[in-house]
Amino acid sequence: MKRYRNATQWGVYNIEVEDGRIVGVSGVDEDPEPSEIGNVLLDGIQHGERIKRPSVRKGWLEGGDRQRCRRGSDEFFDVPWDEALEMAANELRRVADEHGNTSIFGGSYGWASAGRFHHAQSQLHRFLNLMGGCTRAMNSYSTAAAQVILPHVVAPWPQMELQQTTLQNIIDHTQLFVAFGGLPKRNAQVAYGGVTEHRTALDLDRAHKAGTEFVSISPIADDTEASLGATWLAPLPGTDVALMLGIAHVLETQNLADTRFLDSHCVGYSKVKDYLLGRSDGIAKTPRWASSICGLAAEDIVALACRMASKRTFVAAAWSLQRGDHGEQPYWMLATLASMLGQVGLPGGGFGFGYSAEAFVGSEYKRFNWATFPKGRNPTGFAIPVARISDMLLHPGDDVQYDGRAITYPVIKAIYWAGGNPFHHHQDLNRLVSAWRKPDTVIVNEPWWTPIAQWADIVFPATTSLERNDICASSHDPYAHFMQQAIQPQHEARSDHEIFAGLAAVLGFEDAFTENKSEREWIEDIWQRSQVMAQGQGFELPSFEDWESQGVYQLPHEPRVRDWLANFRENPAHFPLATPSGKLELFSETVASFDYLDCPGQAVWMTPLEWLELDRDAFPLHLLSPQPKNRLHSQFDHSAHSQASKIEGHEVITMHPEAAKERNLKAGDVVRVFNPRGACLAGLALNARMRRDTVSLPTGAWFKPCPVTGIELNGNPNVLTRDKGTSHLAQGPSAQTCLVQVEKYRS
Numbered sequence: 001m002k003r004y005r006n007a008t009q010w011g012v013y014n015i016e017v018e019d020g021r022i023v024g025v026s027g028v029d030e031d032p033e034p035s036e037i038g039n040v041l042l043d044g045i046q047h048g049e050r051i052k053r054p055s056v057r058k059g060w061l062e063g064g065d066r067q068r069c070r071r072g073s074d075e076f077f078d079v080p081w082d083e084a085l086e087m088a089a090n091e092l093r094r095v096a097d098e099h100g101n102t103s104i105f106g107g108s109y110g111w112a113s114a115g116r117f118h119h120a121q122s123q124l125h126r127f128l129n130l131m132g133g134c135t136r137a138m139n140s141y142s143t144a145a146a147q148v149i150l151p152h153v154v155a156p157w158p159q160m161e162l163q164q165t166t167l168q169n170i171i172d173h174t175q176l177f178v179a180f181g182g183l184p185k186r187n188a189q190v191a192y193g194g195v196t197e198h199r200t201a202l203d204l205d206r207a208h209k210a211g212t213e214f215v216s217i218s219p220i221a222d223d224t225e226a227s228l229g230a231t232w233l234a235p236l237p238g239t240d241v242a243l244m245l246g247i248a249h250v251l252e253t254q255n256l257a258d259t260r261f262l263d264s265h266c267v268g269y270s271k272v273k274d275y276l277l278g279r280s281d282g283i284a285k286t287p288r289w290a291s292s293i294c295g296l297a298a299e300d301i302v303a304l305a306c307r308m309a310s311k312r313t314f315v316a317a318a319w320s321l322q323r324g325d326h327g328e329q330p331y332w333m334l335a336t337l338a339s340m341l342g343q344v345g346l347p348g349g350g351f352g353f354g355y356s357a358e359a360f361v362g363s364e365y366k367r368f369n370w371a372t373f374p375k376g377r378n379p380t381g382f383a384i385p386v387a388r389i390s391d392m393l394l395h396p397g398d399d400v401q402y403d404g405r406a407i408t409y410p411v412i413k414a415i416y417w418a419g420g421n422p423f424h425h426h427q428d429l430n431r432l433v434s435a436w437r438k439p440d441t442v443i444v445n446e447p448w449w450t451p452i453a454q455w456a457d458i459v460f461p462a463t464t465s466l467e468r469n470d471i472c473a474s475s476h477d478p479y480a481h482f483m484q485q486a487i488q489p490q491h492e493a494r495s496d497h498e499i500f501a502g503l504a505a506v507l508g509f510e511d512a513f514t515e516n517k518s519e520r521e522w523i524e525d526i527w528q529r530s531q532v533m534a535q536g537q538g539f540e541l542p543s544f545e546d547w548e549s550q551g552v553y554q555l556p557h558e559p560r561v562r563d564w565l566a567n568f569r570e571n572p573a574h575f576p577l578a579t580p581s582g583k584l585e586l587f588s589e590t591v592a593s594f595d596y597l598d599c600p601g602q603a604v605w606m607t608p609l610e611w612l613e614l615d616r617d618a619f620p621l622h623l624l625s626p627q628p629k630n631r632l633h634s635q636f637d638h639s640a641h642s643q644a645s646k647i648e649g650h651e652v653i654t655m656h657p658e659a660a661k662e663r664n665l666k667a668g669d670v671v672r673v674f675n676p677r678g679a680c681l682a683g684l685a686l687n688a689r690m691r692r693d694t695v696s697l698p699t700g701a702w703f704k705p706c707p708v709t710g711i712e713l714n715g716n717p718n719v720l721t722r723d724k725g726t727s728h729l730a731q732g733p734s735a736q737t738c739l740v741q742v743e744k745y746r747s
Contacts, residue, residue: 001016001017001018001023001024002016002017002018002486003015003016003017004017004466004484004485004486005028005481005482005483005484005551005552006465006466006483006484006486007114007115007194007196007465007470007472007481007483008037008038008041008114008194008465008632009111009113009114009190009191009192009193009194009195009632009635010035010037010038010189010190010195010632011027011031011034011035011037011038011189011194011195011196011198012027012028012030012031012194012195012196012472012479012481013025013026013027013028013034013038013041014026014027014028015041015466015486017486017487020487020488021046021487022041022042022043022045022046022466022486022487023042024042025038025039025041025042026038028196028552030196030197030479030552030554031196031197031198032197032198032199032202033198033199033201033202034198035189035190035198036630036641037189037190037630037631037632037641039639039640039641040630040631040635040636040639040641040642041466041636041639042639042640042641043639043640044636044638044639044640044641044642045464045466045487045490046487046490047448047638047639049448049449049450049638050447050448050449050461050490050491050493051446051447051448051449051453051459051461051462051491051493052078052461052491052492053078053079053081053461053491053492054078054079054080054081054083054084054085054458054459054460054461054492055076055077055078055079055084055458055459055461056076056077056079056084056087056457056458056459057070057071057074057075057076057456057457057458058070058074058075058076058077059071059074060074060441060457060458061077068437068438068439068440069437071436071437071442071455071456071457072433072436072437072454072455073707076459081492081494081502084458084460085499085502085503085505085506086506087458088443088458088460088503089503089506089507090506091414091440091441091443091458092104092131092414092416092443092503092507093507095413095414095440095441096131096132098413099411099413101128101131101132101133101134101379101380102133102134102135102380102382102410103135103410103411103412103413103414104128104134104135104412104413104414104415104416105134105135105136105389105392105412105414105415105416105439106124106125106128106134106135106136106416107137107389107415107416107417107418107420107422108120108121108124108125108417108418108419108420109121109140109141109419109420109421109422109425110140110192110419110420111192111419111420111632111633111635112418112419112420113419113464113465113470114193114194114465114472114474114483115465115468115470115471115472115483116193116370116371116372116373116470116471116472116473116526117373117470117471117497117519117522117523117526118463118465118468118470118495118496118497119372119373119419120418120419120420120445120462120496121418121419121420122372122373122375123373123418123496123497123500124416124418124419124445124496124500125375125376125378126373126374126375126376126500126513127500127503127504127513128378128416129375129376129377129378129379130376130504130509130512130513131504131507131509132379132380133378133379133380133381133382134378134380134416135380135382135383135384135392135410135412136378136382136383136384137383137384137385137386137389138383138384138385138386139385139386139387139730139732140386141323141386141387141425141426141732141733142319142323142357143157143161143319143322143354143732144322144323144327144385144386144387144726144730144731144732144733145322145323145327145328145331145726145727145729145730145732146160146319146322146327146331146353147730147732148328148402148403148729148730148732149322149328149331149332149591149599149729149730150331150335150353151578151579152579152585152588152590152591153331153332153335153579153584153585153586153588154335154577154579154584154585155577155578155579156578159564159578160352160353161354161361162360162367162475162476163367163564164352164353164361164362164564165314165348165350165352165362165563165564166362166363166364166559166560167199167200167203167204167207167355167362167363167364168203168364168559169347169348169364169560169563170203170207170212170314170348170362171203171206171207171210171212172210172347172348173312173346173347173348173349174207174212174312174313174314174348174349175211175212175213175311175312175313175348176212176213176214176215176307176308176311176312176313176314177207177212177213177214177215177313177314177316178214178215178217178304178308178313178314178315178316179214179215179216179217179218179224179230179316179317179318179355180217180218180240180244180315180316180317180318180321180330180334181217181218181223181240181317181318181319181320181321182216182217182218182220182223182224182318182356183204183214183216183223183224183225183228183316183318183355183356184222184223184224184318184356184626184627185200185201185225185356186626186627186628186629187356187357187358187626187627188200188201188356188357188358188359188361189359189629189632190358190359190627190632191358191359191360191474191476191477192358192474193472193474193475193476193477194472194473194474194477194481195358195359195360195474195477196477196478196479196481197359198359199359199363200355200356200359200361200362201225201356203362204225204228204356205225205227205228208227208228208229213229213231213311214228214229214230214231215230215231215233215304215307216228216230216231216232216233217233217234217235217240217243218232218234218318219234219235219236219237219622219624219690219691219694220234220624220654220687220689220690220691220694220696221234221689221690222687222689222690223318223626232689233296233300233304234295234296234690234691235294235295235296236293236294236295236612236613236622236691236693237612237622237624237691237694237736238324238325238608238611238622238736238737239293239294239295240294240317240321240330240333241326241329241330241333241603241604241605241606242285242289242290242293242294242605243290243293243294243296243301244330244333244334244336244337244603245276245285245289245290245333245605246285246286246287246289246290246291246294246298246301246305247287247290247301247304247305247308247337248272248276248285248305248333248336248337248340249276249277249284249285249286249287249289249290250287250301250302250305250306251305251308251309251337251340251341252273252276252277252340253277254305254306256305256306256309257340257341257342258339258340258341258342258343260342261339261342261344262339262340262342262586264572265339265344265568265569265572265583265584266339266583266584266585266586267581267583267584267585267586267587268585268586268587268588268601268602269339269340269586269587271586271587271601271602272336272586272587272602272603275602275604285605286298287299287301287302287305293605293613308341309341312343312346312347312348312349313341313343313349314343314348314349314350314351314352315334315337315338315341315350315351316334316351316352316353316354316355317330317331317334317351317353317354318353318354318355318356318357319353319354319357320624320626320736321736322726322732323726323732323733323734323735323736324608324726324734324735324736324737325606325608325609325610325724325726325734325737326598326599326606326608326726326727327726327727327730327732327734328599328726328727328729328730328732329599329603329604329605329606330603331353332602332603333603334351334353335351335584335586336586336602336603337351338350338351339584339586344565344568344569344584345563345565345566345567345568345569345570346563346566346569347563347566350563350565360474360476360477363476364559364560365476365477365478365555365557366478366555366556366557366558367475367476368475368533368534368537368555369475369533370471370473370474370475370480370526370530370533371525371526371527371529371530371533372526373522373526382410384400384407384409385400385402385407385725385730385731385732387426387427387723387725387731387732387733388400388725388731389422389426389432389435390426390428390431390432390434390435390723391409391435391723392409392410392412392435393412393435393436393438393439394431394434394435394438395409396409396410396411396412397409397411400725400731401594401596401728401729401731402728402729402730402731403594403729403730404590404591404593404594404729412438412439413439413440413441414439414440414441414442414443415436415439415441415442415443416443416444417442417443417444417445417452417456418444418445418446418462418496419445419496420452421450421451421452421633421634422452423450423451423452423455423634423702423703423716423718424451424633424634424699424700424702424703424716424718425633425718425733426718426723426733427718427721427722427723427724427733427734427735428677428678428718428719428721428722428723429678429703429712429716429718429719430677430678430705430710430719431677431723432723433455433705436455441457441458442455442456442457442458443456443457443458443459443460444456444458444459444460445459445460445462445496445499446459446460446461446462447461447462447463447464447490447493448638450634450702451634451702451703451704460494460499461491461492461493461494462493462494462495462496462499463489463490463493463494463495464490465483466485466486466487467485467486467487467488467489467490467493467495468483468485468489468495468519469482469483469484469485469519469520469523470483470523471483471523471526471527473526473530478554478555478557479552479553479554479555480530480541480547480552480553480555481551481552482547482548482550482551482552484551495519497514497519497522500513501513501514524544527541527544527547528544539555539556541553586602586603587601587602588601588602589601591729594728594729596727596728596729598727598728598729599727599728599729599730608737609722609724609734609737610722610737610738610739611737611739612693612739615739616693618739618741619675619739619740619741620693620739620741621655621659621693621694621695621739621740621741621742622691622693622694622695622738622739622740623673623694623695623696623697623717623720623721623738623739623740624694624695624696624697624736625696625697625698625699625717625718625721625735625736625738626696626698626699627698627699627700628642628645628651628698628699628700629645629698630642630644630645631700633699633700634699634700634701634702635700637700637701637702637714638702646683646715647668647670647682647683647684647685648670648683649714650670650681650682650683650701650713650714650715651682651683651697651698651700651701651714651715651716651717652682652683652684652685652697652698652715653671653673653682653683653684653685653695653696653697653715653742654684654685654686654687654690654695654696654697655684655685655686655687655690655695655742656686656687656688656690656691656692656694657686657687657688658692659692659693659695660684660686663742663743663744664744665684665742665744666684666686667684667685667686668683668684669683669684669744669745670682670683670684670744670745671683671684671742671743671744671745672711672742672743672744672745673695673697673715673717673720673740673741673742674720674740674741674742674743675720675738675739675740675741677719677720677721677722678710678711678712678719678720679710679711679712679719679720680697680711680712680713680714680715680716680717680719680720681711681712681713681714681715681745682697682715683715695740695742697715697717698717699716699717699718700716701714701715701716702714702716703716703718703719704716705719717735717738718735720738720740721733721734721735721738722734722735722737722738
């Protein structure tokens, strides 16, 4: 038996192999709490769902209009590698020559591998850039609204994400931690680019033991670990802004707001104050007003406001809050609320986003931007908001507003997808099905017959990280791992690099793509460029050979002893923020100038498009679609570890016992979850520690519509979510604004 070190997006593991088979998976010594998601590797890699050889859809081979209506339900034929590469390359050349490179959509979503060289998105973009470019997607499904609104208010997203207040700062100084959206441990198992040490839950427990009190504001109590002893407040889903406004009204009217900080470090508070007091719209945002919207008692809102003002308080919002209708507003309002408390930049005070959303948020490790596989520049320079893919495919030529400008959707004739699964990430999958059948051709690199492979025309079998060597080194993780090839490429699989090199050879630019480097030479090149960068920062990386033999390198420990906004607090003129004013923009003249009715110049309450207070009779349950516990997104849903958490093969929806009783349902039932957009089957679990009008169905079940009825069979919640942008500003996904009904399934 041999042991190999390999990195994933949910941890680093020792892989045990015997006679070419994976027989064991265990966490590395550096990880204090390895994620159990690693168990998906035991059978998920060498699985019957592997794509064995290049495959082409029957209808596409038959020519004509390629019978696009059969995409997703057609059969596939195996094709030799050289023929498949020539077919795909010729089709890409045809589309570029006849329609221009913006008619090629380069789809990828970055979570495919923790490897820095075998990074599917980088490989795809390098190939398409050398071919003349493509249309791409910008921002992410996780944080699209945050990525657009926060630069107007506080700071660019990369700075927010990597530099915000550390958990050690909170352990040492925070008396009260108020978590809008909770602190779900399940999400902190993962981090894009890889994670070595799982410490989020341990650090939060340390804070609790050090005396930090927690308040968890979420419709579901389990969104914060019971060990933290948090006070649980359960507002109506999607009403956090109203609750924050009620708290802010108390701070203003009871002279608890820090007017000195608001005057010296913020702009626009006078407009916020007018809105709070009802001077601008005739509605005072009192606790009673907030109570009528969010469902919490007015006296509880007053008590929370006074508690926050009396302690060193840190306020945080989960990423889920900005994945709803008007998703920009809760993040803007959270920054406003923290500014009113006046503790921004003080040890243990202020605000932050995404704590427990990914493993690196709040870590105090040294940040180092390792060298990457060079992608080059996209000659088209063109991108659309990531959550607007269906709109683009369905409405070419239409304009979409985005952050103060108009973007015209191109005519997409070909999609090339490598890494990720839009039939997991995207909303209203039945609408995506219609959109996905518009292009002439869809080409996919994929290891397994996942939904994205099933909905393609040309499929290339790709290797997994266990079938190649690589480097795992991320800007948010203090380790660099040599990822060792543990098994031979399965069946006829090739790496993404080999696939694109083959296509580039047909198109005449193989040397430009590969630079005549082998896999090892590319990995060594990345390491050597990182060595130069490290020297510029005053430290030395070991030689490539020493690092390879050791298998791991840890950066020098440089803990951050000051809050990321401490300098700004002490001298805002000398250390301004990267906003137009250099201050916290509680009112933004820039955003106001866009004249968007759905995103004005300050944080406000706006009724969601779907809301229980308006639509309770027809669809009386608010559906939340969180990340799953047993896998990352939809990865390895075919594995035994993922399947073990299901009921009769269906993803599990959780409901309050009283809501189940009203529908004559019991735990273990298979239920039909539906609304006007679609329906899916799910297994039922019960939990009394959640709102009666809320249900929770995790994302990631492989999309499988019944060919007869159309009902989705595996429990994918995105057949139910609405494909609408958060607002004209960010156009992010609004999946968390979704109403449904649930009934017992009768086949």
